Amino acid sequence: MAAVNPDLQSERDGATFDTNKLTFLLDGGEGMTERRREVEAEALADPEVTGGPHYHFMSRPEQYSDAVRKAVHYMKQAKTGKFDNPADAHWYRNTLWPNEMAPIGLHTTMFLPTLENNSSPEQKEKWAPLAKDFKIIGTYSQTEMGHGTNLKALETTATYEPELEQFILHSPTLSSIKWWPGGLGKTSNFAVVMASMIIKGKNYGMHPFIVQLRSLEDHTVITGIEVGDIGPKFGFNTIDNGYLKFDHVRIPRENLLMKNAVVEPDGTYVRIAKNEKAAYSTMIFVRAMIVLEVATRGLAQACTIAVRYSCVRRQSELVPGGPEPKVLDFQTQQYKLLPVLASCYAYWFSGLFIRMTYFQINYEIQQGNIDLLPELHAVSSGLKAFTSYGSMAGIEQCRLACGGHGFSQASGLPKIYTTMTAGCTYEGENSVLYLQMARYLMKSFLQAEKGETTTNSVAYLSKKNLDKCVLGATLSPDTIIAAYEHRAARLVRKAGLRVNALEAAGKPYHEAWNLTSVQFTKAAEAHCHYFVVLKFADTLEEMEDEAEIHNVLLQLFQLYACYGITNYAADFTEDGFMSQEQLDMVRLRVLDLMADIRPNAVALVDSFDYPDHILGSVLGRYDGNVYENLYKWAKDSPLNKTEVHDSYYKYLQPMITGKSNL
Numbered sequence: 001m002a003a004v005n006p007d008l009q010s011e012r013d014g015a016t017f018d019t020n021k022l023t024f025l026l027d028g029g030e031g032m033t034e035r036r037r038e039v040e041a042e043a044l045a046d047p048e049v050t051g052g053p054h055y056h057f058m059s060r061p062e063q064y065s066d067a068v069r070k071a072v073h074y075m076k077q078a079k080t081g082k083f084d085n086p087a088d089a090h091w092y093r094n095t096l097w098p099n100e101m102a103p104i105g106l107h108t109t110m111f112l113p114t115l116e117n118n119s120s121p122e123q124k125e126k127w128a129p130l131a132k133d134f135k136i137i138g139t140y141s142q143t144e145m146g147h148g149t150n151l152k153a154l155e156t157t158a159t160y161e162p163e164l165e166q167f168i169l170h171s172p173t174l175s176s177i178k179w180w181p182g183g184l185g186k187t188s189n190f191a192v193v194m195a196s197m198i199i200k201g202k203n204y205g206m207h208p209f210i211v212q213l214r215s216l217e218d219h220t221v222i223t224g225i226e227v228g229d230i231g232p233k234f235g236f237n238t239i240d241n242g243y244l245k246f247d248h249v250r251i252p253r254e255n256l257l258m259k260n261a262v263v264e265p266d267g268t269y270v271r272i273a274k275n276e277k278a279a280y281s282t283m284i285f286v287r288a289m290i291v292l293e294v295a296t297r298g299l300a301q302a303c304t305i306a307v308r309y310s311c312v313r314r315q316s317e318l319v320p321g322g323p324e325p326k327v328l329d330f331q332t333q334q335y336k337l338l339p340v341l342a343s344c345y346a347y348w349f350s351g352l353f354i355r356m357t358y359f360q361i362n363y364e365i366q367q368g369n370i371d372l373l374p375e376l377h378a379v380s381s382g383l384k385a386f387t388s389y390g391s392m393a394g395i396e397q398c399r400l401a402c403g404g405h406g407f408s409q410a411s412g413l414p415k416i417y418t419t420m421t422a423g424c425t426y427e428g429e430n431s432v433l434y435l436q437m438a439r440y441l442m443k444s445f446l447q448a449e450k451g452e453t454t455t456n457s458v459a460y461l462s463k464k465n466l467d468k469c470v471l472g473a474t475l476s477p478d479t480i481i482a483a484y485e486h487r488a489a490r491l492v493r494k495a496g497l498r499v500n501a502l503e504a505a506g507k508p509y510h511e512a513w514n515l516t517s518v519q520f521t522k523a524a525e526a527h528c529h530y531f532v533v534l535k536f537a538d539t540l541e542e543m544e545d546e547a548e549i550h551n552v553l554l555q556l557f558q559l560y561a562c563y564g565i566t567n568y569a570a571d572f573t574e575d576g577f578m579s580q581e582q583l584d585m586v587r588l589r590v591l592d593l594m595a596d597i598r599p600n601a602v603a604l605v606d607s608f609d610y611p612d613h614i615l616g617s618v619l620g621r622y623d624g625n626v627y628e629n630l631y632k633w634a635k636d637s638p639l640n641k642t643e644v645h646d647s648y649y650k651y652l653q654p655m656i657t658g659k660s661n662l
């Protein structure tokens with residue numbers, strides 16, 4: 001390995017804590033870190049994983065094809081049983097497709113989970129092993145050209161015919177064509193298709209059906225089906241997001257996934273699930289996973305790149321006539337990066353929380369106890385929206401902080417950005433998800449108004465909140481939490497009261513709701529902000545005896561919270577809760593905290609523990625040898641394969657010389 005750039009080494013030497021120990025905390029324990037590193041090391045030693053053409057120097061069809069090559073490699077490995085632990089499989093995939101969506105990504109994240117959670121026991125026994133062993137490859141096909149958000153308006157129909165005990169799948173309009181499902185265009189031979197189920201003329205709403213799309217012999221398309229790729233996108237170019245059109249395609253009755261609802265041979269519909277949104281369960285799972293696995297990890301990688309590079313990059317003067325400083329020593333550069341780094345840590349702890357909570361509550365739901373489903377739906381929706389937007393903005397900030405080189409694909413940042421920003425849209429567009437959380441907040445507000453006790457994430461709504469902020473120079477977690485509680489409770493209440501007032505003035509509820517929806521999305525955002533602050537504080541409280549790590553995490557916590565207050569100053573001050581003096585103090589504390597955190601900046605990003613291969617960045621290399629590798633990168637560019645490019649002979653030469661050698 002090449003010698004580490006002394007500018008980066010000095011940062012590591014000056015850190016006040018052991019990065020390894022912080023990595024253990026982030027991974028959820030030393031054993032988890034060790035296992036992750038083992039899986040990554042095995043993958044990194046495999047030329048099928050790290051070899052192959054250079055991602056950025058391929059065309060899109062080549063990128064897709066190479067991703068399929070990797071998919072086959074992955075499936076062969078998985079078939080040996082070595083990834084029986086889902087976490088192992090996840091780490092391996094992350095190393096194989098760094099910041100890319102695998103053509104089989106939907107198979108593992110949505111197709112298989114839907115089969116497992118929406119099938120009857122017999123169906124599960126039939127389909128899940130086939131999918132687990134990749135004998136069939138599937139996707140999750142829900143969104144249509146005309147509707148992604150409004151699931152009640154999906155137009156694909158599954159009409160039951162009792163005589164033959166079959167459903168007939170049909171796409172009656174142009175807008176009913178399934179559009180967007182990942183891996184649908186070229187890769188999958190099966191899909192879970194979400195369609196409106198019609199029995200004897202009655203529409204029972206969206207239900208999941210398992211449908212074969214292509215032959216298992218030669219991959220040709222099943223009669224009555226038209227399927228293909230939807231073309232190049234802003235990102236996600238290794239995956240074949242597809243379209244799918246049905247022309248009266250017949251499937252057996254048994255292909256309705258019947259855990260939540262059964263259709264008997266004569267067409268009798270029997271609902272089993274207690275909650276009518278049971279068919280939406282896979283979306284909750286993915287939203288809960290996006291927080292850590294998509295939003296936070298994308299941001300952590302961007303922070304790693306930008307912080308390391310900012311300690312390698314020297315520019316301008318700090319001391320007149322002095323040497324050029326590392327750009328991270330400029331206060332403005334710290335202001336660009338350190339609050340973003342703090343938010344990354346904040347999101348990480350919320351991500352760990354929602355992942356664990358999802359598995360706990362889902363277990364209860366599987367046992368038939370659905371009491372906590374509304375809480376899980378609200379929190380996973382809100383956190384998905386809050387963290388994906390924050391990460392998207394943070395990644396862009398990291399890119400800008402890298403100056404000109406940040407604009408090059410060599411930085412790795414454009415790819416991280418385009419992959420991650422899709423998470424603001426898929427699995428529920430962010431505003432739409434904030435409004436789902438807002439419904440929950442409105443209900444909880446009404447409960448609190450009636451004097452009832454609200455619980456879980458909204459417990460604070462029925463508490464007596466402080467009228468005056470008691471935040472002082474010590475910035476204790478409790479006073480910070482109280483400030484965020486106050487802000488969220490006030491914004492929720494204000495929006496709720498406005499709905500009530502508009503209704504009292506004669507507006508129908510739906511109109512009152514729409515007229516309050518901007519306020520409500522801000523209230524939902526404030527609620528999520530509070531929740532993320534709370535989970536960060538909980539992590540600090542639960543931490544075992546690691547004083548050095550506790551110190552630096554406390555600084556990050558305070559920076560995250562103070563920066564949030566300065567960014568949303570009006571929310572904290574306009575009702576007189578926080579005084580101007582307190583706000584001024586908080587603003588200055590942001591600057592002091594940045595100075596406190598600055599010496600540990602590199603150690604804090606090293607703790608995310610990303611191998612260079614996953615970062616895919618010349619700027620963010622662990623060894624900090626940026627310039628020689630930027631030069632190498634440019635030399636590898638396909639345009640430099642020949643001294644004179646073909647386009648010269650085709651276009652320039654005739655113009656410049658009046659003749660052509662072609």
Ligand SMILES: CCCCCCCC/C=C\CCCCCCC/C=C/C(=O)SCCNC(=O)CCNC(=O)[C@H](O)C(C)(C)COP(=O)(O)OP(=O)(O)OC[C@H]1O[C@@H](n2cnc3c(N)ncnc32)[C@H](O)[C@@H]1OP(=O)(O)O
Pocket residue numbers: 086087090105109140142143148149150151152182277280281283284286289290293294373374377425426427428429432436439440
């Ligand atoms: C180390 C550990 C290993 C872990 C491995 C992890 C591996 C995973 C890693 C990463 C994953 C990343 C993968 C990314 C790939 C994703 C690719 C993208 C896929 C997709 O996009 S699939 C399509 C997704 N589509 C949507 O999300 C559609 C959004 N729309 C909706 O959800 C709904 O239509 C709606 C919620 C907006 C509205 O629905 P509807 O009109 O039917 O309902 P309402 O009338 O508004 O509400 C009625 C009532 O229902 C409640 N409700 C709504 N949804 C749910 C739900 N899901 N569950 C429970 N309850 C729900 C709603 O709140 C209302 O309740 P109240 O009346 O208010 O009580």
Ligand SMILES: Cc1cc2nc3c(=O)[nH]c(=O)nc-3n(C[C@H](O)[C@H](O)[C@H](O)COP(=O)(O)OP(=O)(O)OC[C@H]3O[C@@H](n4cnc5c(N)ncnc54)[C@H](O)[C@@H]3O)c2cc1C
Pocket residue numbers: 106140141142143146147148149150179180181182236241422425426427428429430431432435
């Ligand atoms: C990269 C990518 C991968 C995807 N993968 C899949 C997949 O594998 N399977 C699949 O089925 N789908 C997939 N999708 C589709 C995705 O789930 C939808 O695009 C997403 O749910 C948003 O729906 P929409 O496109 O209909 O947006 P729209 O709902 O049309 O959003 C447009 C605008 O309208 C606003 N809006 C819509 N409804 C409301 C409302 N009720 N209140 C206020 N504002 C509203 C939105 O906020 C947004 O600003 C994918 C999408 C992308 C981008």
